[in-house]
Amino acid sequence: MSFWEKGYLATAGAVALAASAYAYIIWQRSVELAAVVAPDAASFVTYVAVIVVLSALAFIIIASRDATKTGADDALVDGYDERDRMIGDMANSQSHHVTSVGVYIALLAFIVHGSGNVLFYSVLGALALGEISMCLLRVFHYNRAY
Amino acid sequence: MPKRPPITNRVRELREAHGQMSQSALAKEIGVTRQTVIAIEQGKYSPSLESAFRIARVFGVGLEDVFGWEGD
Numbered sequence: 001m002s003f004w005e006k007g008y009l010a011t012a013g014a015v016a017l018a019a020s021a022y023a024y025i026i027w028q029r030s031v032e033l034a035a036v037v038a039p040d041a042a043s044f045v046t047y048v049a050v051i052v053v054l055s056a057l058a059f060i061i062i063a064s065r066d067a068t069k070t071g072a073d074d075a076l077v078d079g080y081d082e083r084d085r086m087i088g089d090m091a092n093s094q095s096h097h098v099t100s101v102g103v104y105i106a107l108l109a110f111i112v113h114g115s116g117n118v119l120f121y122s123v124l125g126a127l128a129l130g131e132i133s134m135c136l137l138r139v140f141h142y143n144r145a146y
Numbered sequence: 147m148p149k150r151p152p153i154t155n156r157v158r159e160l161r162e163a164h165g166q167m168s169q170s171a172l173a174k175e176i177g178v179t180r181q182t183v184i185a186i187e188q189g190k191y192s193p194s195l196e197s198a199f200r201i202a203r204v205f206g207v208g209l210e211d212v213f214g215w216e217g218d
Contacts, residue, residue, distance in 0.1 A: 002181040081178040082194050083185065142181075145150040145190040 003066050004084060005139050010058030012135035018050045019128040026121060036117040087141040095134035102126025151192040152216040158187040160205045160212060176200040 001009075022043065029037040106122030161167045169187070173180045176197055185191035186201075193201065202209045 002179075004181075079179055081182050082197060083178065083182045083191055146192065 002142065003062060004080075005142050006062045006066075007059045008135040008138045010062065011055045012132045014054035014058060015051055015128055015131045015135070018047055018054065019125070021050075022047045023121075023125070036115055036121070038117050039120045083146075086146065087138055090141055091134050091137035094137050095130050098133040099126055099130030102129050150189050153192045154189065154214045154216055155186060156212055156214075157183070157201060160207070161187075164205055172201070172204065175204045 025043065026037060026039075103123055103126045106119055106126055109122050110116070110119040157172075161169070161172055169183045170180050173183045176183075177200065178193070178197060182191060182193070186193055198209060198213060202212045205212065
């Protein structure tokens with residue numbers, strides 16, 4: 001498995017973990033309130049920060065382990081080339097469809113429920129799903145023939 | 147099962163005949179990653195025209211001596 005495959009798998013894991021934890025916290029607060037709790041800046045910023053930090057840490061750890069295992073020369077060679085760009089473009093294009101569908105569902109939920117809070121969390125969920133699908137699609141395409 | 151590109155290549159054979167050049171060394175010469183060289187040798191990736199020419203130049207042979215069409 002290449003550096004990028006490991007990195008994107010780790011990123012998918014980080015987003016899934018952070019999104020699940022955030023969803024659980026929001027759900028618990030909503031149950032206590034008996035209504036969908038309004039989003040607050042502190043929780044939202046913490047959610048984004050956790051994803052960024054976990055992903056960055058994962059890439060750093062993978063890079064250092066790869067360099068140790070294969071030698072410094074190999075690590076330098078594993079950059080981002082034409083094949084990585086092609087796979088990245090395909091994965092991004094396809095994951096945009098996942099995000100779009102999620103956003104349309106969120107808008108429909110808003111029309112049905114009329115709740116801005118539900119709209120916010122639905123869109124956030126769509127973005128998280130889009131990010132996870134982008135990462136998984138990259139790994140999928142790395143193992144296909146082109 | 148993904149469909150392989152209909153392009154064959156002798157990259158591995160030429161690389162080994164070229165002083166047992168490593169995949170990393172070839173990757174550095176043509177400006178791609180080692181993973182891409184592996185994918186090319188396994189027939190899982192058809193390189194761009196520029197990269198194909200670079201590979202041929204590294205081995206000092208023509209393009210058609212490196213790459214071929216399946217069935218030819």
